[in-house]
Amino acid sequence: MTESRVHHKLSPKEVVLAVLRWILIIFFALYTLFPLVWLVISSLKTNFEFLALSPFALPAKPQWQNYVNALSVAGLGRMLLNSVFVGLVATIFNVIVASMSAYCISRFRFKGRESIYTLFTAGILVPLNALMVPYFVIINRLGLYNTYGGMILLYCAIGIPMSTFLIRGLMDSIPLDLEEAAYIDGCGFFGRFFYVILPLSRTGIVTAATFEFLTCWNEFVFANLIVSSEKLRTIQVGIRYFTNQFSTDYVSMYAAIVISIVPSILGYILFQEQIISGMTSGAVKG
Amino acid sequence: MKPTRSDRGPLAAFLSPALVIMLTFFVLPVIYVVVVSMLKWNGISAPTVVWFQNFEKLFRDKSFIRSVTNNIIWALVAGFIQVPLAMLMAIILSRKPRGWKFFRTVYFFPQVISGIALATLWRAIYSADTGLLNGLLRAIGLGHLARDWLGTVETAFPAVLIYWVFYVGYYMVIMMADITTIDTAYYEAATIDGASDFQQAIYITIPLIKKTSLLTCVTLASVLGLRQFEQVYMLTNGGPANTTNTMVLYMYKKMQDSNYGRASASAVILILVGVIFIVCIRAIFTGRNEEAAAARKRRREMK
Numbered sequence: 001m002t003e004s005r006v007h008h009k010l011s012p013k014e015v016v017l018a019v020l021r022w023i024l025i026i027f028f029a030l031y032t033l034f035p036l037v038w039l040v041i042s043s044l045k046t047n048f049e050f051l052a053l054s055p056f057a058l059p060a061k062p063q064w065q066n067y068v069n070a071l072s073v074a075g076l077g078r079m080l081l082n083s084v085f086v087g088l089v090a091t092i093f094n095v096i097v098a099s100m101s102a103y104c105i106s107r108f109r110f111k112g113r114e115s116i117y118t119l120f121t122a123g124i125l126v127p128l129n130a131l132m133v134p135y136f137v138i139i140n141r142l143g144l145y146n147t148y149g150g151m152i153l154l155y156c157a158i159g160i161p162m163s164t165f166l167i168r169g170l171m172d173s174i175p176l177d178l179e180e181a182a183y184i185d186g187c188g189f190f191g192r193f194f195y196v197i198l199p200l201s202r203t204g205i206v207t208a209a210t211f212e213f214l215t216c217w218n219e220f221v222f223a224n225l226i227v228s229s230e231k232l233r234t235i236q237v238g239i240r241y242f243t244n245q246f247s248t249d250y251v252s253m254y255a256a257i258v259i260s261i262v263p264s265i266l267g268y269i270l271f272q273e274q275i276i277s278g279m280t281s282g283a284v285k286g
Numbered sequence: 287m288k289p290t291r292s293d294r295g296p297l298a299a300f301l302s303p304a305l306v307i308m309l310t311f312f313v314l315p316v317i318y319v320v321v322v323s324m325l326k327w328n329g330i331s332a333p334t335v336v337w338f339q340n341f342e343k344l345f346r347d348k349s350f351i352r353s354v355t356n357n358i359i360w361a362l363v364a365g366f367i368q369v370p371l372a373m374l375m376a377i378i379l380s381r382k383p384r385g386w387k388f389f390r391t392v393y394f395f396p397q398v399i400s401g402i403a404l405a406t407l408w409r410a411i412y413s414a415d416t417g418l419l420n421g422l423l424r425a426i427g428l429g430h431l432a433r434d435w436l437g438t439v440e441t442a443f444p445a446v447l448i449y450w451v452f453y454v455g456y457y458m459v460i461m462m463a464d465i466t467t468i469d470t471a472y473y474e475a476a477t478i479d480g481a482s483d484f485q486q487a488i489y490i491t492i493p494l495i496k497k498t499s500l501l502t503c504v505t506l507a508s509v510l511g512l513r514q515f516e517q518v519y520m521l522t523n524g525g526p527a528n529t530t531n532t533m534v535l536y537m538y539k540k541m542q543d544s545n546y547g548r549a550s551a552s553a554v555i556l557i558l559v560g561v562i563f564i565v566c567i568r569a570i571f572t573g574r575n576e577e578a579a580a581a582r583k584r585r586r587e588m589k
Contacts, residue, residue, distance in 0.1 A: 024374070031452045039407055054421065100300040101301055104301045127509070127512065130554075134322075138311070217400070218400035239406055243409075254410070279459070
C-alpha cells in the first residue's frame with residue numbers, strides 16, 4: 001500500500017475497505033435493533049394480524065390493549081414492583097457492606113489483607129450457577145425460602161466481590177495525604193470514612209450500585225430457585241410464566257417482554273457511563 | 287496506612303459483614319458442593335457416602351457427556367469466533383467513524399437486556415409458524431429452508447448457540463477502552479511509513495491488546511460459555527433429544543429430581559472445566575508467539 005492517508009485521494013482498495021467497514025457497522029446494528037423493532041411492532045398487533053399476515057406488515061391500528069392485558073391480567077405491575085423493591089434494597093445493603101470492606105482493604109495495611117483480597121477476586125470468577133444447590137440449602141436453612149428477605153440477602157451477597165472491587169478501585173486513587181491530614185486533625189476511623197473517603201469515592205459507589213441493580217434486575221436463575229409464590233415473583237421469573245400463560249395470546253406476551261426490556265434500556269441510556277465502566281473495569285480484572 | 291491501636295476494633299467491625307458474606311456465600315458453598323458430590327442424598331433422608339460413584343455415573347450418562355461437549359463447543363465459539371468479531375468491531379469503532387457513539391450504545395443493548403427476555407425474543411424469532419426468521423426466508427424466496435429451528439435435532443443447538451455470537455457489544459467495549467489507551471504516536475509513525483489501516487491493526491493494535499483486554503475477553507467469553515443456562519432453559523429446555531443440554535441445565539434438572547449428589551458432582555466438574563479453560567487460555571496467550579509479536583513491534587517502533 002503506497003498511498004498514505006496524508007493524501008486525501010482514496011485508492012480503490014481504501015474505498016473497498018471503507019465500504020466493508022460500513023457494511024459491518026450497519027450489519028451489527030441491524031442485528032441488534034431489527035429483532036427489537038419487530039418485537040415492539042408485533043406487540044402492537046392483533047393476534048389475527050400477527051398470525052395470519054406478513055411478519056413485516058405494520059398493525060392497522062396500534063393495539064395498546066395488549067399492554068393493558070399484560071399489566072393487569074398477568075400481574076406484571078406487581079412483578080415490576082417486586083423487581084424494583086428487591087433490586088433497590090439489595091443494592092443499598094450491597095454498597096454499604098462493600099464500601100466498608102473496600103475502605104479497609106484500600107486504606108489499611110494489616111495482616112491477612114492479601115488473602116482477603118484474593119478471596120474477593122476468586123469470588124468474581126466462581127461460576128455462581130454451579131452453587132445453586134448450596135444456595136438453595138442455605139436460604140432454606142435460614143428460613144428465607146420464598147421471602148423477599150431471601151432474594152435480597154442472596155442478591156446482596158453475590159454482588160459483594162464485584163462491588164468491593166469497583167469501589168476499592170476508586171478509593172485507591174484517593175491520595176493518602178488527605179486522610180493523614182484528617183488524622184492529624186483528630187479524625188478517627190469513622191470520621192475519615194464518612195467525611196473524607198466516602199464523599200470522594202462517590203463515583204465508584206454509583207458505578208457499583210448501578211451495576212448491582214442491573215444484575216438484580218436481570219437475574220433469573222436464583223429468583224426462580226428460591227421463590228415459589230406468585231406474589232413474590234420478579235419480572236424475569238414472570239416472563240417465563242407468561243410464555244405458558246399467554247401461549248396463544250402472542251401479542252400480549254410480546255407486550256410483556258417489551259415492558260420488561262424498556263426499563264433496562266432506559267436505565268442503560270441514563271447511566272451509560274457507569275454501566276460501561278462497571279462492566280469493563282470488572283472484566284479487565286477477571 | 288497502618289491501622290493504629292484505636293483503629294483495630296472498628297477495622298474488624300467494618301470488615302466482618304463482607305467477610306461473613308464471603309464465607310457463607312462463596313467459601314462454604316464451594317466446599318459444600320465438593321462434599322455433597324461424594325454423597326448419595328435426596329435432601330430428606332440421611333445421606334450415604336459413595337465417594338466417586340456420582341462422577342462415575344455422570345461419565346456414563348450420555349446426556350451429561352452431551353452437555354459437557356455442548357458447553358465446550360460453546361466456550362470455543364464464544365472465545366474464538368465471537369471475541370474476534372468483537373475485536374474487529376472494536377478496531378473499527380475506535381477509529382471513531384461517524385456516529386460511533388450511537389453504534390457503541392446499540393451494540394451494548396443485549397448486555398443490559400436480561401438473558402431471559404432475549405431468549406424469549408429469540409424463541410419467537412425461531413418459531414416455526416410465526417417466527418421472524420422463517421418469515422424473512424419466505425420473503426426472500428428461500429421458503430423451502432424454513433423449518434422448526436428449535437424442534438429439529440440438527441438445527442436446535444446451532445440455533446441456540448449462534449444468535450448470541452453476533453452480540454459483540456460487551457467484549458467490543460472492553461477492547462475499545464484498551465485500544466484508546468494506545469499511544470497515537472504509533473499510528474502516526476505507521477501512517478507516515480505508509481502502513482495501511484489493516485497493517486496497523488495487525489502489527490500495532492492486536493499485539494498491544496493481546497495480553498490485556500483480548501486475553502480478558504477470550505477468558506471471559508469462554509467462562510460464560512461454560513455457564514450457559516437461561517438461553518437453553520428458555521429456548522429448548524435441553525431438547526430435542528437432549529441435543530441442547532448444558533452442564534448447568536443438567537445440574538438444575540438433577541436438583542429438581544432431588545438428586546443432590548449428582549447435581550453437586552456436575553457442579554464440581556463445571557468449576558474444574560472452568561479452571562482448566564482459564565489456565566489453557568492464559569498459556570496460549572502468553573506463549574512463544576508473544577515474543578515474536580513484541581519483536582515485530584519493537585522493529586516498527588525503531589523505524
